[in-house]
Structure formats: structure tokens, C-alpha cells
Amino acid sequence: MSEPVRDRLVTLRRSLHRHPEPAWREFYTTARLVEEIRAIGVDELAVGPDAYDPADRMAVPDKDLEPWVERARERGADAALLERMAGGNTGAVAVLERGEGPTIGLRVDIDALFIEESTDAAHDPASEGFRSEIEETMHACGHDVHMTWGLAALERIADSDFAGRLVVFFQPAEEVSGGGCPMAKSEFAEGLDYLLAVHVGLDHPTGEVVAGIEKPLAMCHVDATIEGSAAHAGKAPNEGANAMHAMGTAIENAYGIPRHADGMTRVNIGRAEAGTASNIIAERAHMECEARGETTALMEYVKRRLERTVKSAATMHDCRADVEVVSESPRADSDLELQTVVSEVATDVDGIDSVLPAAEFGASEDATFLMDRVQRAGGLASYLIVGTDHPTSHHTPTFDVDETSLEHGVAVLVGAIRALERRHPVAHAEPEDGSRTDVANAEVDG
Known part of the structure; x- marks a missing residue:
């Protein structure tokens, strides 16, 4: 030392x-x-x-x-x-x-x-x-x-x-x-x-x-858990609420979130798991996802759409969803x-x-x-x-x-x-119009 x-x-x-x-x-x-x-x-x-x-x-x-x-x-x-x-x-x-x-x-x-x-x-x-x-x-x-x-x-x-x-x-x-x-x-x-x-x-x-x-892309990590109810897959599948099916719908629809005219966006489902056996309607599913955007506002746009997509898919299949933003960066x-x-x-x-x-x-x-x-x-x-x-x-x-x-x-x-x-002090370089813009955090509709 x-x-x-x-x-x-x-x-x-x-x-x-x-x-x-x-x-x-x-x-x-x-x-x-x-x-x-x-x-x-x-x-x-x-x-x-x-x-x-x-x-x-x-x-x-x-x-x-x-x-x-x-x-x-x-x-x-x-x-x-x-x-x-x-x-x-x-x-x-x-x-x-x-x-x-x-x-x-x-x-x-x-x-x-x-x-x-x-x-x-x-x-x-x-x-x-x-x-x-x-x-x-x-x-x-x-x-x-x-x-x-x-x-x-x-x-x-x-x-x-x-x-x-x-x-x-x-x-x-x-x-x-x-x-x-x-x-x-x-x-x-x-x-x-x-x-x-x-x-x-x-x-x-x-x-x-x-x-x-x-x-650098603004980003958020999102965990989503879908809760349904189990049932016998052969005898009474109608009595269950299929969390696996809801998750599949959520994944498919997440990749269909519209791109935005204001700049580049990304969404990804990086990890997904559900179910316990082939003859049981899955009562729980879990996904680890992320949303990114060229600006902080664009990331927020994708994050809101992703949360809505997961919850809507769960509702469609008589399940409920909990969506948690685990971390994010601007x-x-x-x-x-x-x-x-x-x-x-x-x-x-x-x-x-x-x-x-x-x-x-x-x-x-x-x-x-x-x-x-x-x-x-x-x-x-x-x-x-x-x-x-x-x-x-x-x-x-x-x-x-x-x-x-x-x-x-x-x-x-x-x-x-x-x-x-x-x-020191290093002077700020001002734009020609005398204003400093914040494109990274500008408002985005949607």
C-alpha cells in the first residue's frame, strides 16, 4: 500500500x-x-x-x-x-x-x-x-x-x-x-x-x-407481475384466469407501442416467466422490461404506454397487474x-x-x-x-x-x-438566439 x-x-x-x-x-x-x-x-x-x-x-x-x-x-x-x-x-x-x-x-x-x-x-x-x-x-x-x-x-x-x-x-x-x-x-x-x-x-x-x-438514451427498468387464478387445464380451464395468456398479450402489444414522431424510442421485454406445470392454468406471471427514449420525455411516453399495455392485457384476461418502475435515468x-x-x-x-x-x-x-x-x-x-x-x-x-x-x-x-x-470560470456558450434549450426534457404528448 x-x-x-x-x-x-x-x-x-x-x-x-x-x-x-x-x-x-x-x-x-x-x-x-x-x-x-x-x-x-x-x-x-x-x-x-x-x-x-x-x-x-x-x-x-x-x-x-x-x-x-x-x-x-x-x-x-x-x-x-x-x-x-x-x-x-x-x-x-x-x-x-x-x-x-x-x-x-x-x-x-x-x-x-x-x-x-x-x-x-x-x-x-x-x-x-x-x-x-x-x-x-x-x-x-x-x-x-x-x-x-x-x-x-x-x-x-x-x-x-x-x-x-x-x-x-x-x-x-x-x-x-x-x-x-x-x-x-x-x-x-x-x-x-x-x-x-x-x-x-x-x-x-x-x-x-x-x-x-x-x-444518451433516457431509460427505465420496469417489473410487471400479473396475478390470475389456477385451474385444471383439462377439466375446467374456464374456471381459471390465465396469467400466462395475459403476459403473452402484454408482450405482443408492448412491441406494438407506436413509435413517436419526436424521436427514437425503444421497448424490450428482457425476461419473462410464468406457470408451474403443463396441466395447470398459470396463476402468476412476471416480466422484466425496459423503455428507452431519445429524450427523457420520450422515455416517459413509452413508460406510460408500457404500463397501460400490461394492465390492459391483464384486465382482458380477468387478471390484475402490478407494474413497478425499478430504476430510471434521464x-x-x-x-x-x-x-x-x-x-x-x-x-x-x-x-x-x-x-x-x-x-x-x-x-x-x-x-x-x-x-x-x-x-x-x-x-x-x-x-x-x-x-x-x-x-x-x-x-x-x-x-x-x-x-x-x-x-x-x-x-x-x-x-x-x-x-x-x-x-475557471469557463463561460457558457450561448446559442445565437441567446437561449439555452432543453431538448432532452421537452414535453411530449401521448
Whole structure:
């Protein structure tokens, strides 16, 4: 632990890769981050319920937490920290107070996915000994890299003559869009002049940087449960209320929700289950769904239609439906002013040979909660991408990164933070008509 983070980027990333934990179960991960943060030395460190209000969390599992706590304890996680994180209150916020200057936020995510990592000899983590040690769980989206960047950037700023306030959000539960909201509502998000969020890869190669994403899709996860009544499928099917049939109707009709003239929308039923046996009319069905939209308002349009579709299908088959929005995230676009700063910084980083001012994201991210709060309060935000060569796409068993990108990411983030310090206040670029529009949240009929 006495060795600086900057001298062990690869070692640290691989250590984090070996111990992946899914949303709201990042007990060992948080404890490891806290250990590193304490070694760096910060002015304030908040863990779990000290970093946010637990009531603001979304998509928190109602079971399956204790095995992850025990696993963390067995791996040597600090007992006091585990007690502090009881109930799945994971994640941390680290703060550097360095006198007069801008208040800058940096957000990195820390959770993993339920994917069994490949054992193929051609998969570097397997052949080089840092494959996931936890069955059916894997850092298949690069969050191990993000955490490494967050720690290294924090250390370099702490060791510099930086003047201002730096707040680093080590956010849990991004993969289920559950952790961005509580972090954004917390006291630590108050008064941020600038916010940077970052992702590795996303099909951008090593040596390429995207200074800011555009058009991240607003998204919501929706669970729907349909309750009917059982009956003998041969003797008296008419006496039942078929939840399976109602679910089938709901699925068919959900994909028929009209597209919207104002922009792109998406709906998907990702998981569905019903029934107990072939000779029993199913009395219960459950679906896990999602709705997305090019704007927050378009997502809300699809969400309302999806809820109505499920409830109508249930009624049609004499069943009843309960529809719950498990989590959601808004759209928030990167600000041109920060894209310009990041572009200029990235151009001067060794190994970066391509800088894109912007790129469409095409997916969803709950960092948009933090971005939206900062922007609504008059600050600037950007979500940047640091490219990496990855053999297969994100969310696959053979996902990996080119570790050259570790240093690239640290250099871009530290450079951007120092540039914002020097240039503060960065003036807002106003449209020609003098107004700032909010297309991401405009009203949509329907």
C-alpha cells in the first residue's frame, strides 16, 4: 500500500478485476477503495449512508446480500466498514479541499455484471492469472478500469498544487441504474462547477478519445407481475384466469407501442416467466422490461404506454397487474464548453492520436443524474470516452482492455481537471438566439 497508485495501475486494475461484485453488493470493492483512498490522504471520505441518503437508491435487491458480505469478510474487508455498509449501502465519495478555486466532480462506477468470465487460454485474464474469482460475476464493462482511473486521478491531484475542491464519486449500481440518483441528490453534488464522467472503450480504439457523448438514451427498468387464478387445464380451464395468456398479450402489444414522431424510442421485454406445470392454468406471471427514449420525455411516453399495455392485457384476461418502475435515468448531453477543454487536453497526451469532439452514445447511463443536477444549477458537465482495444464487446465473457489505456485515461482526466482550474470560470456558450434549450426534457404528448 506504500507504493503510489501511479506506479501500479496495471496491478491495481487486475486486483479489482479478480473481485467483481454486482450492484449494491460491492462490499469488498468499497472496502478496497477506502483502503486506497486513506493511503492517498483526503480531507473528507464518506462511505455508504454517509455519501447519500439510502432512501434515494433504486433497484436495491431484497435478498442475496449476506453471502456477499461474508465473502468480503473472508477476503479481509474491514469489519467496521462492512457494518457501515449494512443493507447494501456501498460506494464512497472522496473530497480534496485545496483552497480557493473551482469545485470539480469526477464520477466513476464500481459494480460488475452477472456474467461467467471465459476460461479460454486466448483470454488474457485467464491466461495471465487475473480472471474473476467469483462465479458468474465479472467486470465485463470496464468498471475495474474506471476505479483505477478514479484512484490515480485523485492521487495525482492530491500530490499537486491544485487549488480548489475535487469530489470523486465512486458510484455503485450503475449497471441497474440504481446509484446515480442518490449520488446526485447528495450534499456532495451541491455546488459543483464542473462534472466529468468517463468510460473505457465503447468500440473506440486505443489512442482515441471522445471529449463528450451526445444523445444518451433516457431509460427505465420496469417489473410487471400479473396475478390470475389456477385451474385444471383439462377439466375446467374456464374456471381459471390465465396469467400466462395475459403476459403473452402484454408482450405482443408492448412491441406494438407506436413509435413517436419526436424521436427514437425503444421497448424490450428482457425476461419473462410464468406457470408451474403443463396441466395447470398459470396463476402468476412476471416480466422484466425496459423503455428507452431519445429524450427523457420520450422515455416517459413509452413508460406510460408500457404500463397501460400490461394492465390492459391483464384486465382482458380477468387478471390484475402490478407494474413497478425499478430504476430510471434521464438524458443529459455533454456541454460543448467542456468538450472543448477535454479535446485540447487530450490532443497533448502521449499516445492519443485521435480526438473526437463528440459522439452519439446510443445506450443509457445513470451518470446523467449527476450531469443533470450540475447543469440545472448552472454548471457544466461532460461524459468522455477513453478508447481501448477490446477483443470482444462490452458485456461478454471475453471482454478485456488494452492496459495501455490506463495511463491514457489518467492523463486526460488529470489534465482536464487542471485545465478547468486554470480557466475557471469557463463561460457558457450561448446559442445565437441567446437561449439555452432543453431538448432532452421537452414535453411530449401521448
